[in-house]
Amino acid sequence: MAVVYITEQGSYLTKKGERLIITKQDKVIQQIHAFKLEQIVIIGNVMLSPATIAFLLKKGIDTVFMSIYGKYRGRLISGFGKNIELRRIQFKKMDEEDDKLSLAKHYVHGKLSNCRTLLRRHNLTYRDSNVTTALHKMHVLLRKINRVDTLMTLMGIEGQAAAIYFGIFGRLIKVRDITFDGRNRRPPLDPVNVLLSLGYTLLENVIQTQVNIVGLDPYLGCLHSVENGRPSLVLDLMEEFRPVLVDSLVLQLINKRIIRLTDFYRPEEQEPAAFDFAETESTRDDLPILLTHVGMKKFIIHFENRINQKVFYENTAMRLSYRDICLEQVRLLVRHLRGEAEYKPFIMR
Known part of the structure; x- marks a missing residue:
């Protein structure tokens, strides 16, 4: 199915x-056959006719809206999965602390494991002693997971591991003009964090689509706390795929100079091709650095190439595509949840 x-x-x-x-100024830019179309992702200032909206809902084509800055806005869904019995099981399991903790351990x-694999692959070439130290520290934390008896302690381990991982992540970047001093968001303050945030948003969209397909409630998870409007289950399921599908991609695009510093701009530079007229100037000015329109398109193309790549x-x-593996994990x-199998995370080899 196409996206x-x-x-x-x-x-x-x-x-x-x-x-x-798709038209612009009365010129046809692209024609898309609805046959086998699974999803449309609309980024920025794109208008839809009422007849188009009705058609998308009738055909069950998931339609996602994002700002030009990579922020998720919402989606058109013709209807959630109708499996109410599955949701009852989900609600019951997520109300039992032992079940929640057991599942959360798998996610972490x-x-x-996948963060360590990414670091280890890097070190096969560069032999960085700082990365070796980080690998050892993360291995120690991995061994602690099975002995954890509270969700709070598990989250503490995950937080420590994230600090170690992103503390060393900048050493994996091999170009001089782009650096990384740590993870930041809301808003991302530098090119690497802009790419990471965009990648995580695209990955979140993929996982939420799969969750909707099977009929689970995307807002009830176990590792991420439940908050209004927060798709906690989706965020839970994303964890094992972050280093696989986003972090490694960001490193590849930067180190191979597929995305360069010239693919970013600052709001005061007023890059008109990327201006999203649905956003206000104040919102735009609140963002320190942004991807250009060309940079955004490049990232999306390579993200789609990665998620459609087949692996064992x-x-x-x-051999399945990463997109299909995400669905299989859901x-x-x-x-x-039904007691028919034990959840095991996808581990990158």
Whole structure:
């Protein structure tokens, strides 16, 4: 099933028969056949006709809205999964502390294991003693996970590991003009954090789509606290995939100079091609640094290439795309909740 990103600012999305048509200033930019179209991601100032909205809802085409800055806004969904019995099981399991802790341990174990693999792969080439030290510290934390008896303690371990990981992450960047001094967000303050935040938003969208498909409630998880409007389950399931699909991609794009410093700009530079007319000037000025329109398109293309890349998936003993692996992990969670299997995180080799 296809996913289409619409990034052309000031464009208009209409329908004609079974086709979606993107126009700008009365010129047709692209035509999309609705057949096998799973999702449309609309970024920035793109208008939809009422007939188009009705068509997307009728066809069940998940439609996601993001700002030009990479912030998730919302989505059109024709209906959540109708599996109320599954949600009852989910609510019951997430109300039992032992079950919550057991599942949360798997999420944290997957994340830490994959972060270590990313660091270890880097060190095969560069032999950095600082990275070696970080690997050892994270290994010690990994061994503590099984002995944890409270969710708060587990979150403390995850926090320590994140501090070690992002404390060393900058040493993996090998270009001189882009540096990383630590993770920051809301807003991201430098090019690396801009890319990480955008990548995590795109990954969150992928996981939420899969959660909606199987019929779980995206807002009830176990590792991330439950807050109004916060898709806690989606954030839980994302953890093991962050280093696999986003962190490694950001390093690749920067170190291979696919994305350069010239792909970013500051608000005072007023890059018109990327201006999102649905945002206010004050919002724009609150963001220290932004991706250009070209930079955004480059990142999206490479993110889609990565998530459609096929690798060996142990649970099925088959080569699957990362997108399909995300779905299989959500389905594994369903079987776990039903008591049919134990959840095991996806581990990068």
